[in-house]
Amino acid sequence: MEYKQRISFVGAGSMAEALMSGMLQEGLFVPSQITITNRSDQERLMNLNKRYNVNTTYDLKGVIEQATIIILAMKPKDITDGVKKIAPYIHDNHLVISVLAGISTSKITSLIGKNVAVIRAMPNTSATIGKSATALSKGEFAKSEHLEIAKTLFETVGIVTTVEEQDLHAVTGLSGSGPAYVYYLVEAMERAASEVGLEQEVAKDLILQTIIGAAEMLKSSTKQPSTLRKEVTSPGGTTEAGIKVLEEFNYQDAMVSCIKRATARSTELGSSL
The missing domain is CATH 1.10.3730.10 (ProC C-terminal domain-like)
Structure with missing residues (x-):
């Protein structure tokens, strides 16, 4: 059944593609509900558009404002610059999901500068074939319904469990790597x-x-x-x-x-x- 949300990926690497592919294959979204952007690799975006027929753009205002869910999938080292560029367009009703290793929800909330719901996810590369082991934890302003939304998304690429955020480092070392x-x-x-x-x-x-x-x-x-x-x-x-x-x-x-x-x-x- 098609999911009544719109989702935007900020970052277009292999994990973003794996998640997007799983969500489409499971029928959770149709391509028109998905938008993806990255910092500067236009060829990568063109390839994703051709392969999946999803929306690709460098209009960051449009990327964020048209979405209900934002997935942060850039490299961890790019988190500060990447989030600050989209922060002006994020509002309190957005759900922000991060797949960035080591980056806390409080750090993300601080960069956004608003009391937005943030969920951290630690999948692994087996998401590419729908066999990921993913752990989720919620930030200060995320509620149980936000966690359920994230669970629904990541179940398209494997099994999902929830942990306290302090345990995500251990999850990263164990199943992430x-x-x-x-x-x-x-x-x-x-x-x-x-x-x-x-x-x-x-x-x-x-x-x-x-x-x-x-x-x-x-x-x-x-x-x-x-x-x-x-x-x-x-x-x-x-x-x-x-x-x-x-x-x-x-x-x-x-x-x-x-x-x-x-x-x-x-x-x-x-x-x-």
């Missing part, structure tokens, strides 16, 4: 497959199905990951031999440190802006 950790693991598995003599295409199919299968097991089973791991690990067997090497290299400690560092970096980025 999480796809990259999995890709990094696959890189290592592909390298290992090559070194033990498997053909690249054969290895790729086996690796991907192994990860998909393990994820589905985790999703469908009530058992803890440690239990599922032990069920695969026969005493004296091949899996146990491999796990012992991971333990020698402190694999789990490295992953914990990785997520903690990414979480801390999210906090640093927010503080620096």
Whole structure:
């Protein structure tokens, strides 16, 4: 069912496109309800217009005033300049949703200079294929109905949960950056497959199905990951031999440190802006 809102994206990167594509595919909006702009990449806007038939423009007054929902999707480093340019056209009835890592709702509200409803969202790049894990939190002037609107929007690209804003840094380090950790693991598995003599295409199919299968097991089973791991690990067997090497290299400690560092970096980025 078509959604009775109009939405504008400020920023036209891959996340903006993923969200826009999901909303259109799910029938939440029709192209005429969506407008997108960016700082200066006109070719990018032309490509999006051609691909999705959405409105594209550099008329910032029109971008904001014709919308009921504004999604901030520029790079975090551009937040101050980007928001200040649109702030004169934002009014108290707008809903502003930010997908910018590390940028607090209070920072956004301060830049706008009005008591506008702000929701922070932390999706991940799997939104491109409708498999994002997104966390939402609301700012000081956002109400439960604003959170429900945001939930409806982001459910078009995956699952959605709500958290306190203070927890969004941890979400960023865990699921926001999480796809990259999995890709990094696959890189290592592909390298290992090559070194033990498997053909690249054969290895790729086996690796991907192994990860998909393990994820589905985790999703469908009530058992803890440690239990599922032990069920695969026969005493004296091949899996146990491999796990012992991971333990020698402190694999789990490295992953914990990785997520903690990414979480801390999210906090640093927010503080620096």
